[in-house]
Amino acid sequence: MAVVGIAASTFLPDPTMKMLALSVAAFGVFGSLPVFWTLPTSFLSGAAAAGGIVVTMLTDDQAVEEVAFGEKGFGEALGAGGVHVSMSTISPGLARNLAERHEALGTQYIAAPVFGKPDAAAAQKLWIATSGPEDAKTRIRSVLDAMGQGVHDFGEDAGAANVVKLTG
Numbered sequence: 372m373a374v375v376g377i378a379a380s381t382f383l384p385d386p387t388m389k390m391l392a393l394s395v396a397a398f399g400v401f402g403s404l405p406v407f408w409t410l411p412t413s414f415l416s417g418a419a420a421a422g423g424i425v426v427t428m429l430t431d432d433q434a435v436e437e438v439a440f441g442e443k444g445f446g447e448a449l450g451a452g453g454v455h456v457s458m459s460t461i462s463p464g465l466a467r468n469l470a471e472r473h474e475a476l477g478t479q480y481i482a483a484p485v486f487g488k489p490d491a492a493a494a495q496k497l498w499i500a501t502s503g504p505e506d507a508k509t510r511i512r513s514v515l516d517a518m519g520q521g522v523h524d525f526g527e528d529a530g531a532a533n534v535v536k537l538t539g
Contacts, residue, residue, distance in 0.1 A: 421450030424511055428458040428485070432465045440472060451477035454507045456514070458483045458499070460537070463530030470503065470529035479507040482529055483515060484536035496520045502532035 425445055429435045435457055440446040449455060455473055457466070457480070470480040481503035491497050497519035501508055504527060515522045525531040 421448070422452040423449070424454045424456060424514065425449060426456040426458060426483075426514065430459070432461045435459050435461050435469070436465065439469060446472065446476065446478070449473075449476070449478045453478040454481060454511055455479070456481045456483050456511055458485050460484050461533055463533045463537070466502075466530040466533045467528070479504050480529055481507050481511060482532040483511075484532055485519070486536070486539070487519075492518070499523070500525055500532040500535045502526055503529050 427435060427438055429438060438444055439455060439457075446455070455469070455478065457469065461482075461484075466480070466482045470482075473480040481501060483499050483501045485492070485497040485499050487497040495518055499515050499519045499522045501515070501522060502525045508524065512522065523535075525535055
């Protein structure tokens with residue numbers, strides 16, 4: 372059984388009050404009725420299961436960095452063997468930096484920005500670009516397949532998928 376946490380920002384003006392939606396699904400794929408709830412960022416470090424998978428979809432570089440490695444981020448809690456999948460549109464430079472920081476902790480980073488509007492996401496019709504370590508991409512493939520209609524791989528350079536997204 373795999374547990375997946377998804378963090379999505381909700382545009383609150385005060386960063387300390389930014390809320391995140393977490394979705395948990397069992398068996399490595401999303402069921403027909405995933406459970407959603409909202410938690411303040413103070414709970415992030417406890418949201419990551421050691422060796423698990425955390426999927427983030429946030430607004431920008433600053434939000435992703437804060438949620439992953441900020442004071443209350445999940446980065447350290449993810450633990451050896453854990454995978455952070457960022458579905459955010461962020462700079463290739465930050466993607467590479469996140470990959471280096473995760474590697475130093477014994478975790479892995481996958482860039483997986485999406486093409487599609489909220490209605491496409493709700494219908495599981497996103498197009499997903501990926502880049503990062505092959506073994507981690509293999510591990511998370513069923514999660515991505517459950518969210519989109521297609522996954523396109525752009526190699527092991529952590530920033531490559533973000534280059535594709537930004538040049539879209």
